[in-house]
Amino acid sequence: MPTHNIKDYGAVSDGKTNNAQPIQKAIDTCHEEGGGQVLIPSGGTYFTGTIELKSNIDLHLEYGATLLCTADFNETTTFREPYRVSAIITANHAKRITISGGGTIDGNGRAFVKESDSNYIKRTHLKRTFTILLGDCTQVTLRDVVIRDTAVWAIWLGSCDDISITGLRIDNDTMLPNNNGIVVDGSSNVRISDCHISTGDDSICLKTTGGGFPTSNVIVRGCTLISTSAAIMVGLEGHRNIRNVLFDSIIIHSSNRGIAIHLCDDGLIENIVFSNILVETRLFDLEWWGRSEVIYVAAIPWPNAKLRGTIRRVRFSNILCTGETGIFIYGWQQGLIQDVQFDNVRVTISKTSRWPGGSIDLRPYPRPPPGQTWSYGVFEQTISGVYIKCAKDILFRNCEVQWGKIPEYCRHAIEAHQVEGLSLENFRGRSVDPRKYPPVIQD
Template sequence: MIFDITHYGATGDGVTDDAPAIQRAIDACADNGGGRVTLPAGRTYLSGTILLRSFVDLHIESGATLAASPHDEAYTLRRQTSGLAGLPGQDTDLSTMLITAKGEKNVSITGGGTIDGGGRHFVIKDNGHSYEMEKVRPYTIYLIDCERVVIRDVVIRDGAYWTVRASGCRGVQIHDISIRNDTLLPNSDGIDIDSCQRVNISGCDIVTGDDGICLKTCRESTRYGNCEDVVVTNCTIVSTSSALCIGSETASPIRKVVFSSCVISGTNRGITVQMVDGTDVSNVLFSDIVVETRFFDRVWWGQGEPIHVSVAPFRAASGTVRNIRFRNILARSEGGVVVHSDDPGCISGLVFDGVRVEIDRWSGRPGGFWDLRPNLANDVVPHTTSGFHVEHVSDVSLRDCEVVFAQPEGHRSPDLRHAVELVAVEDVRRCDVRGTSADPSRWSAMVRDRQPIDA
């Protein structure tokens, strides 16, 4: 059955709030056993909060736009989330949302049309490298505790906050969507998968500020269990922070995850696993990925690391990261691979297999800094740069890896050091790395507190 929202009073003039008419069409569709609610082409439908229901396909036709209202009062449903602040006890404001559902089954958002998240309406000030934003601004799509979710083919632009968030959902399919956010808009993540199971994301083209595709287990979602059985493949991502990310919200375990066949460009951090809560991330595979990372303003996390794995107590005691594989990764970056734990025994079972890191400098910004945020220090600190820096890790292997310093010898940035630097590492099963240090006359690859080794 087809339910045309204009038959329920939607004007599509881009001025009138069409949310009540859209909701009437959704309710009629659900009350009649389900079907498709259509937004006809050629119009812009201004809207506040829309509540999806079971067995309803919200279909935005090619040439139609669903536009988020600039008026805060248009967002009639508000929920407590942990996303608005970084530390416990600071989340006092309720979050708003454009399209949402809770506890529904067989919900979908489809069509070749556009969802305009209206991020520009919530900008307070342009600071040059990022915007100062209203604290409360809407999630574009926020689905909670839903079964069998499909989001396909839509174009989403100018997200005001996390663009697509699924929390505690089972059986999530997100395919062939395009996200075009302002890359200076903080927290405008592309896709956030929070405490979900059986998730498949493919063919998505994402340009966004902050994380591109991120797996989380937020504090308000722990009742829904682990985040697990997730596959992300064939995506292209441009991000002002991390492109493919696990964390930093990790209140319950994340495991059994595959990221493959993706291309990452223009990003502060390429592949990120950041553990700041006392839980576990395990059995994760990153494979067949091309990465390009660069320096940017320090308001954004990251120092050009193609791969970043860190464990630091922030909201709770240190958790663990176990059995992570990086296979067939080609990286051109301004920073090096960083694996770091504040405490020993938290990171184990890491394998780098066929990882090539070419370190070059092209942004015009200086190197020689480390960014381990999020952590309690919450700052960037001076530090040298190596192709691979691995610290406080046990059971690590580097197989058929390569480090290249692209700047000509004698003209390399002064912070560049070793091809490989291992610090307080236990059980190095293999260290098979081609390449030399940035200045072979001064530095070889180093194992701190042990004898130097060549690599």
């Protein structure tokens, strides 16, 4: 494979000079010659604005090399419709592209911070630069790279097909909102494995907001995830289907929400499997969406929007959970959530953080009162090991609810309202005080 060293094209590793032009020249020359490797050599920091990968290119960052992203929008290019955002490493309708090596991509997120406070959140400039944005690409490989301190999403895969992501380490500021790890958006045939991802926003997110395509055939294995939002998020945005997804052999810790499925728009979310997962969650400041739910399944429309989608055929098996809130299943109305099964799932509720609990989070709330903001939608409520509202055909087989350090607002093992077809097979669990509360209440 021919190798094009960016230093041969005039790149310098002083951490200040914008190297976008020499890096792009190396990429273009390599592409014109039929493809090969564009080498970012070890030994320094290469400051850069926007670069665009082309077909048959391997952008290889050697161990000891850092690609530092600019925070100056005059040094970036706005990606095409429908994305309309600035990004540093981009590709458009490219085939057989790779980003590899043991080097580091530094998103320079700290340059976008305006202020921070003691409540575990930093205020940022509204306009920020994405790190990696690939649109309508096929046969993409991302391997062994370290990505750190991104200002917004680290990796955005929009309308892509045949993606392999393995061995990545994404280390973002967990106090910074919207700095998601990997966003699979309207993309199919995606394999993610053996990654460590630590983020303020969702670590791995599947959605359908970009080019109008579904997200399907996604496998995620062997990852460790940390998030101040949701470690795993399926849904939240998009009008197309998300289907045929497997999450297996994953560890989630030090997170707000563990596993989340959140339908807010049209489309189906179906055939989703979670297996062999350890989940550990805790409460954070209310600025962050989520109340330490170990598993969260919700169908709640965006404000002033109609919800015509459905969550169905979801399976959870062999999952060990510890959190300050348990399993939360919430349908805004009947017919939105159906056929959800839990097999060999154990939940332990225990108070571990300094943040107050005893509330549920329904943000984004569909009908906020006049004058209220996005923060509206958190309501005081007692906490049970499992809470279900407006759902159909929910099965718990060989499952258990346990209690650790119990706050005064905890109540039942299972609390169910307007649930059609709740089945309990060999379910084990009691209320926090059997003298006051039954283990299961249902109406």
